[in-house]
Amino acid sequence: MSVLILAVLCGAxxxxxxxxxxxxxxxxAVPALVYLLGVDPADAGTASLLIVTVTSAxxxxxxxxxxxxxxxxxxxxxxxxxxxxxAASMLAHRLPQPLLTGTFAILAAVAATFMLRGTRGTAANESRPMPPTPPTTHRDTLLREPRTATATSTGPLRTAGAGAGLGAVTGLLGVGGGFLAVPTLVSVLRLPMRAAVGTSLVVTLLNSLVSLATRLTTEGVxxxxxxxxxxxxxxVLGAWDAKRLTARFSGPALQRAFAVLLLATATFMLVDAVV
Structure with missing residues (x-):
């Protein structure tokens, strides 16, 4: 299979x-670039951040x-x-690649485990009827958002710690952090799965932009x-068309699919790091 076809399939x-x-x-994107497209691991993280920034936008x-x-x-x-x-972006190129790969795999596996355990709770969340939101009160909805989106029982320190941890993962491993942002938003901030998916894109875009700018300044690509x-x-085409995916499946189904995807990727990368 040609490199062009592989690149298109992986991008989709x-x-x-x-x-x-x-x-x-x-x-x-990182394992696809390295294992399927032959990109040097040192460049794969930066290239992945560029891909994730454009796609998440x-x-x-x-x-x-x-x-x-x-x-x-x-x-x-x-x-x-x-x-x-x-800080993590500046540190990333100084650490051995097997260490980064192993860390990447372990974090993905942990996130997938939490997602699978939380599926039942997410199903309960999704089953609750959502209050109607008239178009004329959209501004009021945005103003009320911080109170509804950030469950007060989680505490600001826990939320800040989760955000800081995701930032470090983004900079260190060259990913947008969305694979950890979704389970964090579900379990820590108590967002329904559909809201977590949309909100995760904001986190992913901002984290990716910061990390990409830092990497391009310090090492280029x-x-x-x-x-x-x-x-x-x-x-980009895949991201634009993916809205139909969220419309056809329930929140718990998306959550399980995401968890299985993470586990499969984590297993592959962990085996590669060890062997």
Whole structure:
């Protein structure tokens, strides 16, 4: 199979993951670039951040009109992770690749486990009827958002810690953080799965932008445009079309699909790191 076809197929899968599940683009893009497209591991993280930034922006635009994006919650969640993102981005190229790969795999497996355990609770959340939101009160809905989106029982310190941790993961591993943002938003902030998917895109976009800017400043990126171009193009198209995925499946079904995807990727990468 030619490199062009592989790049298009990989990009489509990454776009569908980000657009339909709110994360998983970076966690799929990095191994795809390294193992399938032959990109040097040192460049794969930076290239992945570029792909995830463009794709998550597209997916966010697609989800913006659904009412499932808690913009202020996502922006606040990402803001506390800015400094950890910058620090981890500067540290990433100094650490051995097997260590980064193993850490990546373990975090993905832990996140998948929490997602699978929380499926029943998510199903209960999804079954609750949502109050109607008249178009004329959209501004009021946004003003009420911080109170409804950030469950007060979780505490601000726990929320800040989760955001800082996601920022560090983004900078260190070259991913947008969405594969951890979704389970965190569900379990820590108690968001329904659909709201977590949309809000995760805000977190992913902001984290990716910060980490990408830091990496480009400190080390740059070298990747064949013949690989990167088709990958990004297919990812953007996949993200735009993925809205239909969230419309056809329930929140718990999306949550289980995301968890299984994470476990499969984590297993593959952990085996590679050990062997």
């Amino acid at each position: 899968v990454v776009g569908l993951a980000l657009g339909g599940l709110g994360g998983g683009g970076g966690v799929l 597209t997916a966010l635009a697609r989800h913006a009109g659904t009412g499932a994006v808690r913009r202020r919650t996502g922006a606040l969640f990402a803001a506390v992770g800015v400094l950890p993102t910058v 070298s990747i064949d445009p013949a690989v990167l171009g088709p990958f990004v193009g297919a990812a």
